[in-house]
Amino acid sequence: MHDNYAVFVDNVVKNYGNREVLKQLCMKVERGTIYGLLGASGCGKTTLLSCIVGRKNIDGGEIWVLGGKPGEPGSGVPGPRVGYMPQDIALVGEFTVKDAIYYFGRIFGMDESLIAKRYRSLQTLLELPPDDRFLKNCSGGQQRRVSLAASLVHKPELLIMDEPTVGVDPVLRDGIWNHLVDITRKENTSVIITTHYIEECRQANKIGLMREGRLLAEESPGRLLTIFNTTTLEEVFLILSRRQEEGRLTDVASLPIADDQNNTIVDATHLAGSTASVATVSTFEISTGSTDVLTTKPKENRCKTKNSMSTNRMKALLDKNWKQFYRNITGVVFLLTFPIIQTSIFMSTVGGNIRDIKLGIVNDESMTTACPNFSPNGTAVPYDFSSCHFYNMSCRFLTYLDHPMIHKVPYDTVEEATEAVTHGHIVGVLYMSENFTGLAEERIEKGKDIDPVVLDLSQIKVWMDMSNRQIGATLQVKLVDLYINFQNDLFNDCKFIPGLADLPIDIDYYYGDQDEPYTVFMIPGSLITIMFFMGAMMTSQIIIMDRHEGVWDRSIVAGVTSMEITVTHLMLQASIAIFQTVEMLIVVFAIYQQTYSGSILLIYLMVYLQGICGMCYGFWVSVISTDHSMANIIVTGAFLPMMMLSGMMWPTEGMPFALRMVAKCLPFTVAIESLRNVTKKGWSLDNFEVYDGLAISVLWAIFFGSLSLYLVKKKR
Ligand SMILES: Nc1ncnc2c1ncn2[C@@H]1O[C@H](COP(=O)(O)OP(=O)(O)OP(=O)(O)O)[C@@H](O)[C@H]1O
Incomplete structure (x- = not known):
């Protein structure tokens, strides 16, 4: 039975969350006819079309399209048996007009010459913009016409269009309708069209009046006008809507049902007293009325519809x-x-050498960090095999701090320097005591017998601001490195055993190195x-x-x-x-x-x-x-x-x-x-x-x- 219809919708329910948008909706679209789906904004037309083309799942009921359920083998969707023009333009803005038509033609498996031929005829029919105009540069109406052309290019068996005539010039709209009538007659194409212009649907073979997810009526426009004795479809819609409000929708079911064997369309335009498009409508016969068309087998696919990947x-x-x-x-x-x-x-930015870290220097030995006219020569003098005299060790050490990483800032007292740290002017304080040289010499001389007080005073004291750990830790490691260099050179001058100043741990590297x-x-x-x-x-x-x-x-x-x-x-x-x-x-x-x-x-x-x-x-x-x-x-x-x-x-x-x-x-x-x-x-x-x-x-x-x-x- 479903084979007889282009689209057969049976008690379909569709919910968005808890909201029922389609409420046990039934709809029958005979082959070779134009079906106008009318309804106010938000009544569910687009949802219904999306379900028909298989882009939305339904929550109840059944849909049959061209003899099969959408998405299942034997149905027309997805595939080239259907032409679908969605409400949105749904084309690529970077396409030219020609690209858009060729894109769909190729997807439908048409060869290039056939696409070119169809493109030329659609260009004339729909007054398309020039070939090379980008869609993003076309007006809304022009884009809509290109979109319509894309759905028509392969001459589908079933054409589904969601508001194709919005923003289209009335003369062109009339041309589009004439074309639709023409293809239903000559090629037995079935058409479903939604529109806001209710009266343009007079040319449809059947209209479905939809409200709040239900079809109030499904009938030919002429019969509706006769039954309700009105001159416009708007009035019919109003009467039915009121009945629905009053809960008398059952009356609609008792409307005389269109006789399937009645082959002649009622001249709706005549009934309406209008002259528009009379010629087309009055001479048009419902091809679907005949039993042979209703039972006609689906056209053989002109294009292949394999589901596997196609080149x-x-x-x-x-x-x-x-x-x-x-x-x-x-x-x-x-x-x-x-x-x-x-x-x-x-x-x-990451891992580069850190430069110019401000380090406060308090050198009580020389009272200045500049150590004017200082030369390290002669500051370490060996006088026997195990001893060495030191001079001005603090200045000698400070020369090792002449490194790009360190910016020495002299201070007179530790208090002053500490104050500068607390204000963030420097990141640390390095202090050497008044008798730094003598204590350093004693420290080396006495070795394990050194007095702990001397040991403590001989140390270079450093107070660090470690709030910026990366800078603090880098400076700390560098100070230790520089001290080892200083001590190595010192011991060298003293002619001590080479390597005595090195840490008693020898680290070698398999991969990378310390300075990496x-x-x-x-x-x-x-x-x-x-x-x-x-x-x-x-x-x-x-x-x-x-x-x-x-x-x-x-x-x-x-x-x-x-x-x-x-x-x-x-x-x-x-x-x-x-x-x-x-x-x-x-x-x-x-x-x-x-x-x-x-x-x-x-x-x-x-x-x-x-x-x-x-x-x-x-x-x-x-x-x-x-x-x-x-x-x-x-x-x-x-x-x-x-x-x-x-x-x-x-x-x-x-x-x-x-x-x-x-x-x-x-x-x-x-x-x-x-x-x-x-x-x-x-x-x-x-x-x-x-x-x-x-x-x-x-x-x-x-x-x-x-x-x-x-x-x-x-x-x-
Ligand atoms: N994806 C979605 N999620 C939730 N609600 C939705 C979704 N799509 C549509 N709706 C709602 O479902 C209802 C029906 O929408 P639909 O787009 O089908 O109406 P329509 O009749 O096509 O309207 P219009 O003519 O303005 O396009 C609307 O209230 C809409 O807000």
């Missing part, structure tokens, strides 16, 4: 994505310069996090844009699969990521001349895979987000915790055990460690600790990708 559709999608990308110059500039800017900023800047530790983390979050941001934004513009839904109705859309998006972005990865590596290893030990190809692969992983994560974010703002919040909100847990700034060994285990499972904790193993240790894929970094990127990419595809299919 043609993939090509069309890739072409669309590419045009969307390169015609958006701001986007291109951003995507290609962002990695360079980010990496350069990181390299220039902090930047080196951070590089793997920064490369991986920049790449990951750039991929996530790029993908989530582009996919959400596609969804919001309605291009995604429209393409799906046209027969494109979610998998094809996703794969083609990822293909383009993965190509962009190839360049972005190259740029980042050039900045780090060529411009900033950081050294690396392992294979550069492996380094490249590890960073690149994190970009892919980020893209899949971005895809997931786009699926669970309702809009750009939500996606931004999720991506940026996750950035800090993931970065903290990644061990890029502080080793994971510093975390509680349970948290460390969680951190290790995240996408880039292990990946960063693996990358560090390659860059610093030169390890290859033979080492599990490199291999696991690659594996975790791939596994997370697969996880996010599959989860997103599942959610996309489920969420309708």
Whole structure:
């Protein structure tokens, strides 16, 4: 029975949360007819059409389209048997008029010459703007006409249009209606059209008057006018709406039902006393009235509707994505310069040598930090094999503080200097006592027999402001280093055994060295996090844009699969990521001349895979987000915790055990460690600790990708 109808809607219920929008709605659209769906804004027309084209799931009842249920084999949707013009323009702003029509033509599997032919005829029919005009530069009405042309290009069996004539010139509107009448007659096309202009529906074979999720009546316009004895459909609608308010809607069911065998349409225009479009309507016969048409088998598919991935559709999608990308110059500039800017900023700001730390000097021995005319020559004089006379040791030591990191600020007293620390003018105070030289000599002379008071006074005292730990700790380490240098040189002058001044612990380095800047530790983390979050941001934004513009839904109705859309998006972005990865590596290893030990190809692969992983994560974010703002919040909100847990700034060994285990499972904790193993240790894929970094990127990419595809299919 359902085969007899283009669309058969049976007791359909649709809820948005607790709100019932479609209430046991029934609707029958015979093949080869025009069905006008009328109703006030918000009554559920768009929802009903979305359910018919399979973009929204229903909560009750059944829908049959061209003999099958939407989304199931044998139905017309999704696929080229249906032409769908949604309420929104649902086209890519970066498309030209011609691109838009060709995009859908290709998706529908038409060959280029056929698309060209159809395009020319639609151009004339719909007075389309010039070929090369970008849609974003077209007026709303022009965009709507292009959108209509896109739904007509493949001559579908069923045409579903959500308010196609809004903002269209009356003459052109009349032309569109004439065309619709023409294709229903000549090609047996079935048409469902919603409109706010109730009276234009006089040319429909049947109209459905919809209110608050229900059809008040479903009848030919002429019969409605006769039954209610009115001159306009507006009046009919008003009468029915009042009856619904009064709870007398049952009366509608008792209306005389249109005789299916009645082949002649009532001349509605004549009844209305209007002259508009008389010719078309009065001579038009309902082709669906005849039994043979009602039972006609669906037309054989002119275009293939396979659900598997199709090369043609993939090509069309890739072409669309590419045009969307390169015609958006701001986007291109951003995507290609962002990695360079980010990496350069990181390299220039993190781990660099700290300079000019203000250190207060109180030197009670010489009463000045300048130590005028000071020369270290002759300040350490050996006089036997085990002794040495010292002169002006405080000045000698201060010469070692002539280092770019330290800016010496002289103070007369410790109190003054401490005051300066409390006001943040300096970060520490270094003090040497009045008899510093003598005490230093005694300290060396007496060794283990030294008086503890002398030992204490012979020390260089330093008070540090450690509120900025990084500066305080750096200065502290530097002071110890400089003191060891000072003592080594001193002992050398005294002809003591070389190395006596060294710490009694000899540290050698397998990988890296003591002076390696902090930047080196951070590089793997920064490369991986920049790449990951750039991929996530790029993908989530582009996919959400596609969804919001309605291009995604429209393409799906046209027969494109979610998998094809996703794969083609990822293909383009993965190509962009190839360049972005190259740029980042050039900045780090060529411009900033950081050294690396392992294979550069492996380094490249590890960073690149994190970009892919980020893209899949971005895809997931786009699926669970309702809009750009939500996606931004999720991506940026996750950035800090993931970065903290990644061990890029502080080793994971510093975390509680349970948290460390969680951190290790995240996408880039292990990946960063693996990358560090390659860059610093030169390890290859033979080492599990490199291999696991690659594996975790791939596994997370697969996880996010599959989860997103599942959610996309489920969420309708
Ligand atoms: N995704 C959604 N979530 C929740 N409510 C929704 C959603 N989409 C639509 N609605 C609500 O469902 C009702 C029916 O909306 P629908 O868009 O189908 O109406 P319509 O008749 O097409 O209106 P219009 O002619 O203005 O487009 C409206 O009240 C709308 O606010």
